[in-house]
Amino acid sequence: MSEIKLFEEINDVNKILNEIDSDRILVILDSNINSLYLDLIDAREGIEIYIAPAGEDCKNISEVERACEFFIEKGIHRGAHLVAIGGGACSDFAGLVATLLLRGIKWSVIPTTLLSMIDASIGGKVAVNSKFGKNLIGAFHLPEKIYICAKFLETLAEEDFISGLGELAKYYFLDEQVFNLINNEASFEEITLRCAKYKQEIVEQDFKEGGIRKVLNLGHTLGHAIEKVYELPHGVAVYWGLKLIFNIFHRDEESEFLNQFSGIFGLDALMCPWEDSLPVEEMMSYIAKDKKVVSRNAIEVILPNGIGAPSIQTISLDDLRQHLLDYANGKGTTKDFIKKIKVPSSKSFANRALILAATYPQDVQLINMPESTDVVNMLSCLESIGLTIEKADDGIIIRGSFPECEIETDDVIELYSGDGGTTNRFIIPLLALGKNKYSLIPSEKMFERPMDELANVLNDLDAIVTRDENTWFQVQGPVSISRGVYEVDCSRSTQFATGLAMALSPRDIDVEPVNLTTSRPYWDMTLNLIERFKNGEQVFEVPVDFSSLGYPLAYACLTGPVLVENCKGIDRFQADSKFIGLLEELGGQFDFTANGFLFNGMDNLNGFEMDCRDCPDLIPTLCFLASYADGATIIRSVEVLIHKESDRLNAVMDLMKLYDIEHHYHEEEDYLEVIGTKPDGRSVDIVPPRDHRMVMVSYLYQLVNGGGNLENKDCVEKSFPNFFEVIA
Ligand SMILES: NC(=O)c1ccc[n+]([C@@H]2O[C@H](COP(=O)([O-])OP(=O)(O)OC[C@H]3O[C@@H](n4cnc5c(N)ncnc54)[C@H](O)[C@@H]3O)[C@@H](O)[C@H]2O)c1
Numbered sequence: 001m002s003e004i005k006l007f008e009e010i011n012d013v014n015k016i017l018n019e020i021d022s023d024r025i026l027v028i029l030d031s032n033i034n035s036l037y038l039d040l041i042d043a044r045e046g047i048e049i050y051i052a053p054a055g056e057d058c059k060n061i062s063e064v065e066r067a068c069e070f071f072i073e074k075g076i077h078r079g080a081h082l083v084a085i086g087g088g089a090c091s092d093f094a095g096l097v098a099t100l101l102l103r104g105i106k107w108s109v110i111p112t113t114l115l116s117m118i119d120a121s122i123g124g125k126v127a128v129n130s131k132f133g134k135n136l137i138g139a140f141h142l143p144e145k146i147y148i149c150a151k152f153l154e155t156l157a158e159e160d161f162i163s164g165l166g167e168l169a170k171y172y173f174l175d176e177q178v179f180n181l182i183n184n185e186a187s188f189e190e191i192t193l194r195c196a197k198y199k200q201e202i203v204e205q206d207f208k209e210g211g212i213r214k215v216l217n218l219g220h221t222l223g224h225a226i227e228k229v230y231e232l233p234h235g236v237a238v239y240w241g242l243k244l245i246f247n248i249f250h251r252d253e254e255s256e257f258l259n260q261f262s263g264i265f266g267l268d269a270l271m272c273p274w275e276d277s278l279p280v281e282e283m284m285s286y287i288a289k290d291k292k293v294v295s296r297n298a299i300e301v302i303l304p305n306g307i308g309a310p311s312i313q314t315i316s317l318d319d320l321r322q323h324l325l326d327y328a329n330g331k332g333t334t335k336d337f338i339k340k341i342k343v344p345s346s347k348s349f350a351n352r353a354l355i356l357a358a359t360y361p362q363d364v365q366l367i368n369m370p371e372s373t374d375v376v377n378m379l380s381c382l383e384s385i386g387l388t389i390e391k392a393d394d395g396i397i398i399r400g401s402f403p404e405c406e407i408e409t410d411d412v413i414e415l416y417s418g419d420g421g422t423t424n425r426f427i428i429p430l431l432a433l434g435k436n437k438y439s440l441i442p443s444e445k446m447f448e449r450p451m452d453e454l455a456n457v458l459n460d461l462d463a464i465v466t467r468d469e470n471t472w473f474q475v476q477g478p479v480s481i482s483r484g485v486y487e488v489d490c491s492r493s494t495q496f497a498t499g500l501a502m503a504l505s506p507r508d509i510d511v512e513p514v515n516l517t518t519s520r521p522y523w524d525m526t527l528n529l530i531e532r533f534k535n536g537e538q539v540f541e542v543p544v545d546f547s548s549l550g551y552p553l554a555y556a557c558l559t560g561p562v563l564v565e566n567c568k569g570i571d572r573f574q575a576d577s578k579f580i581g582l583l584e585e586l587g588g589q590f591d592f593t594a595n596g597f598l599f600n601g602m603d604n605l606n607g608f609e610m611d612c613r614d615c616p617d618l619i620p621t622l623c624f625l626a627s628y629a630d631g632a633t634i635i636r637s638v639e640v641l642i643h644k645e646s647d648r649l650n651a652v653m654d655l656m657k658l659y660d661i662e663h664h665y666h667e668e669e670d671y672l673e674v675i676g677t678k679p680d681g682r683s684v685d686i687v688p689p690r691d692h693r694m695v696m697v698s699y700l701y702q703l704v705n706g707g708g709n710l711e712n713k714d715c716v717e718k719s720f721p722n723f724f725e726v727i728a
Contacts, residue, residue, distance in 0.1 A: 001200060002144060002145060002146055003145045004145075004196050006150075009151065010151050010152065012149070013085070013149075016147050017041065023079070024077060024079065025047045025081055026048050026080055027048065027082075027085060028067060028082065028083070028086070028093070028094035029041070029049055029051050030055070030087060030112065032054040033085055033086055033112055036155050040085070050067050055087060055090075063093065064093065067093075067097045068097055076102065076105070080101070081105065081107065082094060082101070082106070082107040083107065083108050083110065085109075085110045086113075087113035087116045087120070088116040088120025088121070090116075091143075092138075093126075093128055094107065095107060095109075095125075096126040096127060096128055096137075096139060098126075099126055109121040109143045109145075110149070111148060112152040113152075113160055114153055114156065114168065117150070117153075118191075118192050118196055119216075121143065121196075122196050123213075123216075124143065126139055127139070148196065150188045159236075163234060165239070165265050166233075166237070166238040167235040167238055168191070169242055169258065170218045171194075171195045172257070172261050173258075174310055175195075176308035177194050178191065178194050178195055179307045183260075211312075211683025211684075211685075211708045212681065212706045214312050215681055217302050218302040218304065219242035220238060221241065221290060221299065222240075222245050222283070223237045224237070225286040225287050225290075229273075229282055242258055243255075243272075244278075244324075244327075245301065253306060277328065280321060280328050284317065284320075287299065298314050298315065298317065298728045305678060309678045310681040312703075312707040313704075316728055339556075339560070340562075340563045340565055341564055342564070343544050343552065343564055343720070344370045344548045344721070345369065345542040345545055346546070346571070348422060348522060349542050349543060350375045351422040351423060352426070352498070352502065353366055354375070355378075355426045355427065356502050357398040358382055358401060359506055361404075362536060362538050363399050363538060364540065365539045367394050367541045368394060369542055372420075372720075373418055374418060374420030374422055374718065377418035378417075378426070380416065381427055382402075382427075385406065385431065385434070386407055387399070402433060403434040403478065406434045407436075412438070417442045417446075419446045421495050424451075425454060425493070426502065427440075428499060430502070432461070432475050432477040433479065438474065438476070440474070440475075450492045450493065451467075453488060453490075453492065454496045457486065457488050457500060458475060461481060462479060463475055463476065486509065487512045488513055489514050491515035493519070494526075501527075506534075520614055521575040522575065525574070544564065544566055544567045546571065546576040546577040546580075547693075547719070548720045550618055550621040551720070551727065552726060553583065554621050554622075555727060557583070558605070558679075558704055561598065561599060561600045562599050562601075565595060567592075567596055567597035575615040576615050576618050578610075579618055587603070587606075588600070607629045607676055608626070608633050609635075609636075610635055612635060612638060616638070616644070617693060619635060620651075623652045623697070624700050628676055628677070631675070632675050634671050634673055636669075636670065638671065639670045646691035647689070648693065649672075651688060652694070655688070655694070655697065655698055655701060660680070661676075662677070663675065680706075681706045683706035683707050684701070684702065684705065684706070686701075686708060687711040689712070690712050690715050692717070692718040692719050694715075695712050695713060695716055699724070699727065
């Protein structure tokens, strides 16, 4: 990493050049510095000086060629050391020359503007401009040393000094130490040194700007567009970029801090460039080309959460435009603007309805079907056993019924059933009504999950069940049944009783779940659907999936309102709908409007207590919420998580460890205690288990912190295929 040093007197530049360990010193000097500081450099053997056009005028490829040829002609070798003396433009240009000469020689910087002392000279990004845009021709090449002398600032033009202050305002939010130094009227030496060191610390963590380094772009997303539209100096545009972003995202506290900063440095007298009207579309045309655009329709913006806690958030360009328009039209607050989303519908409901549709004789239309792999697998299994499935408006129609649709064959029919508990455990009792031999071929994870309860009850009903090392689960019926009540052990899952109850329901056989300690609401959902099929209903609208809804709602608790357009009401049969009750208890406000479910977010998020006996899928999401709530949270009945698609209990604790969230699992009483904190803006690379819920919750942590790389993203296909688009 580069070494940052302070020096006191401008005359010391000669001493610095003499101390550099090279017999060939190549100086690139900004022409304004050359005219202002006459005799700055003593001519001596071994030093060559190239006077570069002042400021931005040097940042072009022809000038790079000229400088390279100049030094090559004078004679250079691989031990030569280049020194840039000037502002950010000069160091950007000189750094690129150092990168190219002999494929890279060492270089150092003596920054002479405020902006270059606190920012541009640090971090090794070197570039010149192309006719198509700024800094498009460049490289990463760290300077060896950065020598800072605040006395250079005395000759800086006011406009250039203000430009540096704009960039300084960014550090005021990024780093608590800079915030305190400025508020306590520390000297410019101290302030510039701390800013430089802060940037250095960030660059050390993330040299190539894959994660945390992006926080240095605070104020730049809108700042770059403002710079273009109003042709303002870079730092001044960053200052207005900060003002605007705080306004449009309703960051009142941060706006107050920025006013405080402006008061200290006299920036409150600056004229706001968009006094009359904000040119939203023109700005959007520049924003859409910004390097922070991460997909065709989304961009990363940096938002502070108070002081010293920046977060990287992804927002769709449409949403950003709407924020700007609302501000331009005088509505002015994010609270007025609402993110609109659609979440997947319930696979629990859909897979139950599919089995019942296959069992009952009437044609059945299902509307608002989820795209989850569990449902896709169920549909393909049903087609393989003879049912007809047709596409219809906004859903599907299922024709035929089982076992009437069964084809005659002595062959074993193989069914690829995936890793869904509902798919495998619901379809097996249905298959046991038929005559053929059906062999289920699930994906690997299903091998570890309990199935004995179902095998036992089907054996008792005289179905032939084969389970050995070559066969995961083969069943051949038909079951012999007489009227009565069949008991099924549900201590490990209600899905066994649910599958059997649905298959036997047309024959008026009752199934009694025994040891039903969890998932009572899911059992009630089964009974309610059976009742509706018995009554001859033929059209069913699949409600939204409340487990999936938890993720955007939890995120909205920290970021602002959301409208869930396809949520028409609370489906109490889905235990995870308890999350809505929790948000209400915590002071969250919501409303069912004609356009969907409107959740207004939270003003304050406090710690809470919740027993998740019947809603274990919510636990990772609750841990996320608890991580950023004020105070302690207690989440009870969590041990069951160990038996999910992954060991979610340990996975979620590992995740909290990654973010230094204090937590403790009290094994005997089976509860998890989490102590909330603030997001810390760190970029963290995460390798969650191949489990959709762990991948989604990991992403929430990354979103409210400093991003990072996330593995196993494809797992979201299981329940929330467009999760990443929706959440952005
Ligand atoms: N590489 C990075 O990480 C990074 C970060 C931020 C900005 N930048 C780049 O920095 C450049 C802006 O830098 P800047 O604000 O320092 O402007 P600058 O280098 O263009 O200098 C502004 C003006 O000040 C003059 N000047 C420099 N030092 C002086 C002094 N002590 N006294 C009097 N005049 C002086 C220059 O000749 C110029 O006319 C832009 O090109 C921007 O892209 C780079």
